[in-house]
Amino acid sequence: MTTRANAQADESAWPLLPEERRWGAARLTLTLATTAAATWCYLIGESVGSYLGFIKGGLALGAGCMIGMLLVLLAAGPTCVRFGIDSIAATKPQFGSRGWVVPAALQAVSIIGWNSLLIIFFAKSAVQLSVALGILDLGPRNAALVPALTVLACTIIFAVLRRGATGVSMVSNILVAHVFIGLWMLYLLVSRRWPELIAAQPPNASSNHLWNYTTGIELGIGATLSWWPYIGAMIRMAPNGRTIVLPVMLGMAAPVPILSLIGLAGSLVLKSSDPTEWLRIVGGPAYAIVSLTFVTAANFGTTTAGIYASAVGLRNFAALQERTWTTLLLITIAPVALVGIFIPELFFAKFGNFLALIGVAFAPLCGIQIVDYFVLRRGRIDIRAIYADAPDQPYYFWRGINPAAMIALAAGCFTYIAFLNPLSYRSIAPYPYLTASLPSATAAALTYFLTSLLVNRAGRGGYPRP
Amino acid sequence: MTEPAHSNLAPQAPALPPPLEARIAAIEIAGRTPDFDTSGWLWMIVLGVVIPLMMLAAGWWA
Numbered sequence: 001m002t003t004r005a006n007a008q009a010d011e012s013a014w015p016l017l018p019e020e021r022r023w024g025a026a027r028l029t030l031t032l033a034t035t036a037a038a039t040w041c042y043l044i045g046e047s048v049g050s051y052l053g054f055i056k057g058g059l060a061l062g063a064g065c066m067i068g069m070l071l072v073l074l075a076a077g078p079t080c081v082r083f084g085i086d087s088i089a090a091t092k093p094q095f096g097s098r099g100w101v102v103p104a105a106l107q108a109v110s111i112i113g114w115n116s117l118l119i120i121f122f123a124k125s126a127v128q129l130s131v132a133l134g135i136l137d138l139g140p141r142n143a144a145l146v147p148a149l150t151v152l153a154c155t156i157i158f159a160v161l162r163r164g165a166t167g168v169s170m171v172s173n174i175l176v177a178h179v180f181i182g183l184w185m186l187y188l189l190v191s192r193r194w195p196e197l198i199a200a201q202p203p204n205a206s207s208n209h210l211w212n213y214t215t216g217i218e219l220g221i222g223a224t225l226s227w228w229p230y231i232g233a234m235i236r237m238a239p240n241g242r243t244i245v246l247p248v249m250l251g252m253a254a255p256v257p258i259l260s261l262i263g264l265a266g267s268l269v270l271k272s273s274d275p276t277e278w279l280r281i282v283g284g285p286a287y288a289i290v291s292l293t294f295v296t297a298a299n300f301g302t303t304t305a306g307i308y309a310s311a312v313g314l315r316n317f318a319a320l321q322e323r324t325w326t327t328l329l330l331i332t333i334a335p336v337a338l339v340g341i342f343i344p345e346l347f348f349a350k351f352g353n354f355l356a357l358i359g360v361a362f363a364p365l366c367g368i369q370i371v372d373y374f375v376l377r378r379g380r381i382d383i384r385a386i387y388a389d390a391p392d393q394p395y396y397f398w399r400g401i402n403p404a405a406m407i408a409l410a411a412g413c414f415t416y417i418a419f420l421n422p423l424s425y426r427s428i429a430p431y432p433y434l435t436a437s438l439p440s441a442t443a444a445a446l447t448y449f450l451t452s453l454l455v456n457r458a459g460r461g462g463y464p465r466p
Numbered sequence: 467m468t469e470p471a472h473s474n475l476a477p478q479a480p481a482l483p484p485p486l487e488a489r490i491a492a493i494e495i496a497g498r499t500p501d502f503d504t505s506g507w508l509w510m511i512v513l514g515v516v517i518p519l520m521m522l523a524a525g526w527w528a
Contacts, residue, residue, distance in 0.1 A: 059525030070514025078501035
């Protein structure tokens, strides 16, 4: 293997060699923490604050995040870390040598959608920061700066990611400081407004206390399940499973509920989850500047990691395997930049609902991967078959598609929406006892297991014989 | 005119690109990288099951 090939390995979807996987636990933790901490933490906290008070909400959200992270780790973790491959390549044993385009589409839409939102947040925060620092005057023409700043951010991200995973790690090393700024903001609010915080009543709480509590848990599970598209590209840089468990469970799962407490506390006490608004009330303009710096840094770090994961995922398409890394980055960044330039406000207003619907697919996806790896294949994955698309290969199934995975994914999504409509929050009677993500993952896992018995009987899928 | 003889060999998969082939061969030679060891499973149970259950119990009675 040449040095040039090694240097480009983290820019491909091919498996990484042991000597190329040099991220230790500390480096992985920093990268995952920087990736996880972003503006969405406030939104998650605000959502929980609609139904639960500070302590109940914080504990329900924290528990939900840890449970969701465990599901993601069990689903994508084993295959990604054993062979040094990304989340999308790890779906080929389940979805087939062509059917993987379904999870790839979910990943692309989810990451590009979220990154577009975050980069618009970034641009807006940067404008607000410039006003607060006196660089810009307050005025309507500042809105025109959002597209320009979006382009600037995309250009910087592009330049950083020319270095592949090293660029992600480099950004994380610098921006991880924002996590501590977030903790300081939380301390500030909690220490100064504790009596009000404890007494605050959630505005949209249902009369069913169990429903409120379960919704707090569900929001936590859902938030961390949406890390599935990101996680493979990061953990494949670590040498083995031993290295990834604590960084994923603590570095990625813990910052989300902790920083979400900022949004939760702000929405309960000051009726605003956005710390750039309430820090000005609590501590004056200087605190607002610190907060805006936090928001700007947080979203930049997450977007960098997201663009990287998405670009690696696209490498799985045969047509893009031979393209240069620069081309791939441009393909990934272009939609984000175009959204930020042409339709930032429209996207802000409408795309959240679409992302909520896309999010329901990650619980069943995890259920399918877990049962496939641990039950049906008992850990036996054919790395060569992951990259071979031919009728005699085990992951070819029928025309490259495994119908069992498609049926199971549909069954899981249907179960989720039946238990809890992610847009209207209408639910059915068992929801308060079971959540929606866990039955969805279970339904998909059971469906996949049963239909895979038929697939196995037909001699497809390369499942090990008992 | 006779029918062409069918090969008894199984159809071969198209060859992988040589750099990928070399990469997979190197991974196969290096042997199986373990997924999770005992301590990994223990941490997953503690952080993904035990602590969340304790948090849920504490939150419910808070």
